[in-house]
Amino acid sequence: MKPVIWWVRKDLRLSDNPALSEAVRLGKPVIPVFVLDEVFSGYGAAPLWRFGLGLGALAQSLKAVGSRLVLRRGPAAQVLEKLAAETGAGAVRWSRAYDPDQVARDTKVKAALQASGVDAASLPGHLLFEPWTVETGTGGYYKVYSPFWRAVRGRDVPAPLPEPGTIPAPETWPASDGLEDWGLDRPMQRGADVVRRHAVVGEAAALDRLGTFIEDRIAQYKERRDFPAEPATSGLSENLAWGEISPRTCWHGTVRAMDEGKTGAEHFLKELVWREFAYHLVWHTPHILLRNWREGWDRFPWKTDQTPGFAAWTMGRTGQRFVDAAMRELYVTGTMHNRARMIVASYLTKHLITHWRLGQDWFADCLIDWDPASNAMGWQWVAGSGPDAAPYFRVFNPDTQLQKFDPDGTYARRWIAEDEAAPSDTALSYFQAVPKSWNLSPDMTYPQPIIDLAEGRARALAAYEARVF
DNA sequence: CCTGGAGTTGTCCTA
DNA sequence: TTAGGACAACTCCAG
Numbered sequence: 134m135k136p137v138i139w140w141v142r143k144d145l146r147l148s149d150n151p152a153l154s155e156a157v158r159l160g161k162p163v164i165p166v167f168v169l170d171e172v173f174s175g176y177g178a179a180p181l182w183r184f185g186l187g188l189g190a191l192a193q194s195l196k197a198v199g200s201r202l203v204l205r206r207g208p209a210a211q212v213l214e215k216l217a218a219e220t221g222a223g224a225v226r227w228s229r230a231y232d233p234d235q236v237a238r239d240t241k242v243k244a245a246l247q248a249s250g251v252d253a254a255s256l257p258g259h260l261l262f263e264p265w266t267v268e269t270g271t272g273g274y275y276k277v278y279s280p281f282w283r284a285v286r287g288r289d290v291p292a293p294l295p296e297p298g299t300i301p302a303p304e305t306w307p308a309s310d311g312l313e314d315w316g317l318d319r320p321m322q323r324g325a326d327v328v329r330r331h332a333v334v335g336e337a338a339a340l341d342r343l344g345t346f347i348e349d350r351i352a353q354y355k356e357r358r359d360f361p362a363e364p365a366t367s368g369l370s371e372n373l374a375w376g377e378i379s380p381r382t383c384w385h386g387t388v389r390a391m392d393e394g395k396t397g398a399e400h401f402l403k404e405l406v407w408r409e410f411a412y413h414l415v416w417h418t419p420h421i422l423l424r425n426w427r428e429g430w431d432r433f434p435w436k437t438d439q440t441p442g443f444a445a446w447t448m449g450r451t452g453q454r455f456v457d458a459a460m461r462e463l464y465v466t467g468t469m470h471n472r473a474r475m476i477v478a479s480y481l482t483k484h485l486i487t488h489w490r491l492g493q494d495w496f497a498d499c500l501i502d503w504d505p506a507s508n509a510m511g512w513q514w515v516a517g518s519g520p521d522a523a524p525y526f527r528v529f530n531p532d533t534q535l536q537k538f539d540p541d542g543t544y545a546r547r548w549i550a551e552d553e554a555a556p557s558d559t560a561l562s563y564f565q566a567v568p569k570s571w572n573l574s575p576d577m578t579y580p581q582p583i584i585d586l587a588e589g590r591a592r593a594l595a596a597y598e599a600r601v602f
Numbered sequence: 603c604c605t606g607g608a609g610t611t612g613t614c615c616t617a
Numbered sequence: 618t619t620a621g622g623a624c625a626a627c628t629c630c631a632g
Contacts, residue, residue, distance in 0.1 A: 269629085269631085270630070270631060271630085271631095273629095273630090275629085275630085276628080276629060277609065277628080277629055277630075278609085278610070279608075279610085280608095280609095280629075280630060359611075407610085471611085472611070475610095475611065479612090514610090514611095520628095520629095521610090521628095521629090523610090523611085523612085524609090524612090524624080524625075524626090525624095525625075526612080526613080526623095526624050526625080527611090527612045527624095528612075528613075529611090529613085530612080530613065530614095533612085533613070534612090590613085594624095598625090
């Protein structure tokens with residue numbers, strides 16, 4: 134019986150996993166293997182750490198059903214070829230990826246395996262709709278979200294696949310590295326203990342999270358989602374990022390909620406489709422990940438060096454309470470409320486006229502829900518260089534936003550300890566999480582605004598108006 | 603090929 | 618106090 138290798142990637146789940154189901158369907162022993170390869174060398178500290186936690190959870194789930202997770206490291210093509218030879222595997226299955234680095238690697242892997250007589254194939258699973266299946270009336274790809282949404286909202290999304298009843302084990306297991314020996318948590322340093330309190334790891338926890346969200350909050354999602362102090366959002370970005378839950382499972386749960394009359398739920402469907410749209414753009418225009426999507430913006434005078442303003446932004450010490458609260462939320466929880474992401478991004482790219490790539494990189498280092506497609510699209514949307522971008526005059530005023538969306542200051546106090554008689558635990562935990570070298574203490578006084586908002590706005594508008602394209 | 607309506611998330615000023 | 622309009626020009630997309 135030639136075994137089948139299930140190559141584990143950002144699909145850390147057993148249910149609704151077409152690659153795994155297909156591997157099982159072939160009727161041979163299945164060897165789940167994760168390969169720590171060159172793609173991961175570019176990962177930021179928090180994503181790498183969080184992915185490690187997810188791998189640990191998947192290993193546990195596999196163990197519970199009599200299987201295992203084999204860990205190997207090295208160039209994926211070499212590792213998989215060697216493992217196939219070692220185990221006599223006749224086939225490899227995996228979930229498809231859509232970003233250029235992974236696509237290039239996967240193409241290489243497939244060619245190498247096929248050259249040595251191994252049946253190698255990728256399957257969907259990361260997305261609801263394969264990017265090449267969504268086309269405009271004239272056969273192009275969508276560059277604007279709304280028509281994209283209209284094109285897919287009525288589509289029939291197949292029901293999620295059940296978890297395979299059993300995953301047949303091989304007679305002997307190939308050797309595996311130890312997860313702890315990889316030290317995926319090393320770059321996190323002090324932050325890991327603090328962020329760990331907030332992470333919700335693994336498939337079972339993700340499914341619980343979806344269930345609770347649909348039960349308790351999805352009906353109010355449309356109205357409450359913009360208030361960062363409220364537990365109104367799903368929090369599922371973290372689990373979707375690592376494939377601990379499938380978008381299809383989220384889609385169907387939401388549709389059921391809509392059928393039950395929970396009308397606010399459709400807005401959650403729209404958010405899932407934003408994720409699709411981001412991958413759709415990455416697929417058709419991969420340069421969105423690294424460069425201005427509209428090339429004219431290459432001449433825009435954003436600052437590209439690490440100014441004192443940028444340092445204050447990263448450390449949550451700009452003197453703008455909404456910005457600072459959000460940046461600390463990011464550091465402590467590894468996530469940030471959606472509205473807050475727009476505000477800190479607007480502040481960095483407009484008030485501080487700093488290149489969106491600096492913000493993108495910082496997010497990529499800190500987010501436990503880091504998703505290359507969503508992150509790139511979001512930053513370019515705010516900066517104005519992306520498709521479907523915000524008009525240049527849309528400059529978020531962090532003060533106004535605070536009054537509107539955190540009127541009683543709950544969110545700000547949750548994350549800012551300075552000048553408070555009795556600071557909240559969450560606010561204090563920020564000082565446990567940050568590096569010592571930042572020299573921050575809750576006893577410091579809260580900083581004055583590093584720039585005047587009106588001045589910053591005027592400067593941003595002038596720069597945006599003066600652009601030469 | 604042409605036409606026309608639309609475009610996630612805002613702010614500020616004026617009446 | 619609050620609602621409405623200005624703030625650009627352009628690209629996108631369906632008809």
